[in-house]
Amino acid sequence: MTEVIYRVDPKGLEKPEPPNDASEARDRLLDGNRRFIELFEKQQIVHVSPEAVGICPDGGTLPQRPFAAILGCADARVPIELLFRCPSNALFVVRVAGNVAGDECVGSLEYAVANLAETLRVIVVLGHSGCGAVIAAVDSYLNPQSYPSTSAPLRSIIDRILPAVRLADNALAEAHGGRTAKGPAGRQALIETSVKMNAALTAASIHSVLSFPVQYGVFDLLSHKIELAEPPVNPEAMLSLAAEVAASDPIRQILDTTRAFWS
Numbered sequence: 001m002t003e004v005i006y007r008v009d010p011k012g013l014e015k016p017e018p019p020n021d022a023s024e025a026r027d028r029l030l031d032g033n034r035r036f037i038e039l040f041e042k043q044q045i046v047h048v049s050p051e052a053v054g055i056c057p058d059g060g061t062l063p064q065r066p067f068a069a070i071l072g073c074a075d076a077r078v079p080i081e082l083l084f085r086c087p088s089n090a091l092f093v094v095r096v097a098g099n100v101a102g103d104e105c106v107g108s109l110e111y112a113v114a115n116l117a118e119t120l121r122v123i124v125v126l127g128h129s130g131c132g133a134v135i136a137a138v139d140s141y142l143n144p145q146s147y148p149s150t151s152a153p154l155r156s157i158i159d160r161i162l163p164a165v166r167l168a169d170n171a172l173a174e175a176h177g178g179r180t181a182k183g184p185a186g187r188q189a190l191i192e193t194s195v196k197m198n199a200a201l202t203a204a205s206i207h208s209v210l211s212f213p214v215q216y217g218v219f220d221l222l223s224h225k226i227e228l229a230e231p232p233v234n235p236e237a238m239l240s241l242a243a244e245v246a247a248s249d250p251i252r253q254i255l256d257t258t259r260a261f262w263s
């Protein structure tokens with residue numbers, strides 16, 4: 001058993017200065033994720049300042065000072081501030097199923113870029129393994145006959161994920177032979193490849209609209225680990241990324257172990 005004690009302490013976590021640039025902002029997020037994973041490993045007393053939990057010492061309100069804006073999934077297992085181990089007022093968080101870039105979400109990010117420029121250094125699109133919205137899009141792709149019975153609001157989410165599913169399916173077919181997505185193993189590999197490509201495509205489209213530094217990544221529900229990268233800047237680079245993900249060890253492992261389990 002590990003134990004974590006949060007102790008509000010006026011002398012706790014200092015209010016950090018914003019990072020100098022997007023690269024430093026990414027490093028701060030990754031460092032936070034490393035310290036989040038440490039919470040599972042040993043007993044810790046985490047000293048946090050009143051400001052870190054949203055309490056202004058003089059009883060007033062603090063101005064917004066986020067150093068990163070995150071577009072993440074609404075999934076209850078992906079608490080953004082916690083998994084980057086960030087205090088109150090460090091992240092501008094937009095959450096929607098499938099971390100899709102609908103108008104309201106992109107508008108929220110545009111607001112942050114326009115109004116919080118003093119501290120904001122990077123936008124991150126964060127997908128996660130086992131994403132229910134991506135699973136719905138994959139199942140709609142594999143069984144299009146179910147599409148008409150899907151409600152219009154849900155379709156608006158699925159429609160935004162389908163390009164990533166198509167990209168992932170093509171890449172998997174190229175890497176592992178045609179019609180890979182048939183059967184449970186192929187479906188699982190298609191889901192996880194689509195999760196990553198959905199984050200990359202969404203990040204690239206946000207970058208093209210907002211002209212602001214953007215990173216993308218995937219939160220692994222099992223290891224709690226996040227990796228971040230810049231999204232591909234052109235269609236060829238996007239295809240290369242899809243090929244790389246489809247041929248990667250984690251996807252091969254899914255294909256091998258799930259096939260073995262079901263055969």
Ligand SMILES: [Zn+2]
Nearest residue numbers: 073075131132
């Ligand atoms: Zn999700």
